Each structure stands twice: as structure tokens, then as C-alpha cells.
Amino acid sequence: MATWGYGNDNGPATWVKSFPVAAGTRQSPIDIVPTAAKCDTKLTENPLTVNYSPEPAMELCNPGLSVKANIKSKSVIKGGPLEGEYKLEQFHLHWGSADKQGSEHTLNGKMFPAELHLVHYNATKYSSFGEAVDKPDGLAVFGIFLKISDKPHQGLKSLTDVLSEVQYKDKSINIKQEYNPVCLLPDNINKYWTYLGSLTTPPLCESVTWIVFEEPIEVSEDQMKAFRALCCGECGSAPIVDNYRPPLPLGNRQLRASFQ
Numbered sequence: 001m002a003t004w005g006y007g008n009d010n011g012p013a014t015w016v017k018s019f020p021v022a023a024g025t026r027q028s029p030i031d032i033v034p035t036a037a038k039c040d041t042k043l044t045e046n047p048l049t050v051n052y053s054p055e056p057a058m059e060l061c062n063p064g065l066s067v068k069a070n071i072k073s074k075s076v077i078k079g080g081p082l083e084g085e086y087k088l089e090q091f092h093l094h095w096g097s098a099d100k101q102g103s104e105h106t107l108n109g110k111m112f113p114a115e116l117h118l119v120h121y122n123a124t125k126y127s128s129f130g131e132a133v134d135k136p137d138g139l140a141v142f143g144i145f146l147k148i149s150d151k152p153h154q155g156l157k158s159l160t161d162v163l164s165e166v167q168y169k170d171k172s173i174n175i176k177q178e179y180n181p182v183c184l185l186p187d188n189i190n191k192y193w194t195y196l197g198s199l200t201t202p203p204l205c206e207s208v209t210w211i212v213f214e215e216p217i218e219v220s221e222d223q224m225k226a227f228r229a230l231c232c233g234e235c236g237s238a239p240i241v242d243n244y245r246p247p248l249p250l251g252n253r254q255l256r257a258s259f260q
């Protein structure tokens, strides 16, 4: 199969041909229906804690289907649904060609213009991301919805202001100013939904504990335009837009909420 993507010939509906787990029982994303979530006090008794550090010269790259920042510093999370300490490996985004679509998770069937994923691996149990990526308790991903506001998101601005420098596939730059990814989190990280799921792109490993925050972060239309100006390939190639997998059935899984 030609490489997977989001087009008509290689998009999410075709992935199962090369990645049979696409038809698995713990696939992501899902539609989040808050009334179907079970409020679990165990999640609040053991609050989710984030201990992110400033990343000097953070590497920002265009791998062709998103934009990604690779993390070297020791930024870790624990608590909430997690056992052990999970270390931040990378973050990236998914966005639409228009504001009406773009997120992977949906909320009562509603899509947001974009969704930010902060990917962590279980550093207590595994010695590297590569070892953790296909283990059932290997990864924890923060899902943060983006919504449009008239003000730009200051934390994202350090990235959206330089996206033109990684416009083409395989371009990468280092962010000059040190960057602490904590600036990307919503104010209230105590309200989230969590469930057992998967990577949302091939190889679709069922290795992710998802933590999707209720509070979106707010970005400007100009910042969305900057994401939509990124290209899938070299100069003249198609823009990176609609790089999202539509929701999969929750099936027998329990969606838990950290709040009432």
C-alpha cells in the first residue's frame, strides 16, 4: 500500500488493509459524550500532576502530515489514571481546512477546529519511547481542544510565528528562546475525561491512556491560517489540512470523568 495519509485513496478508511488493528476494540479517537462518562473519585484522590521543564532550543519539524516538536528535557506527568511517571516525548497537532472541523476527538458529536496532542511514554516501566509505543500501558497522550478567539494563544505564538520556516516536508528548525510546553495546557487540568485507546495514526498501537481536557485553549484565526499554510511535501505540494481520523466506537470501554 502506498503510504497512508488522509486522502481518498490512502485515508483512515483504508488503513485497516495494512494495519488490521484499525478494526480493534481500543481504537482512538472517540466521540466524548459527557453524560455517558462515569465520574471516578479515584481520579481526583490522586490528582494529575504535570512537571514540565523549559526546553532549550526546542526542535520543531514538518514530518509531512502534521507539525511536531521533539522534547529532550525531563518533562513528566503522573497521577490521575496513570501508574508511574510518564515522560513527554513530543507534541503535535491535527487541524481542519475550515473551523468547522479538524479535531480527532469530538464532544457530543461536535468537532473543534484543531486538537493538540502531547505524547508521553511510561518511563517507570520502559527505557525508551520505542519500547513503550506498542505496550498496553506504554503511552499517555493529553488531548487539548483548540477553539477560535480574537486573541492569539501566546504559548503557541512562538511556534505559529515561525511555521513558515518549516513550510515544507522534512524541514526543521530550533526555537531560539527556551520553551516550556506547560504554556500549552489549559488553565484547569483537573477536569478531563480518560479512556484506554490507541495511536490515531498508523501503526495505531493500542497503547495509549488518553487524557482529554474539558477546557479548550484559544487560538486566533491567523494562527489557524498558519497551520493551514504548511505543505505535505516540497514547494507547490498540497497544504496539510484535515489530518484527523474520525471517531471510532467506544465499544465496551468505560469513559471516566475526573469531575461531575
Ligand SMILES: COc1ccc(C[C@H]2SC(=O)NC2=O)c(OC)c1
Pocket (backbone or CB within 6 Å): 092, 117, 119, 133, 141, 198, 199, 200, 201, 202, 203
Ligand atoms: C510509531 O509511533 C508513533 C506513530 C505515530 C504517532 C502519532 C499519532 S499518535 C497520536 O496521538 N496522534 C498521532 O498523530 C505517534 O505518536 C505517539 C507514535
Ligand SMILES: [Zn+2]
Pocket (backbone or CB within 6 Å): 092, 093, 094, 117, 200
Ligand atoms: Zn495526534
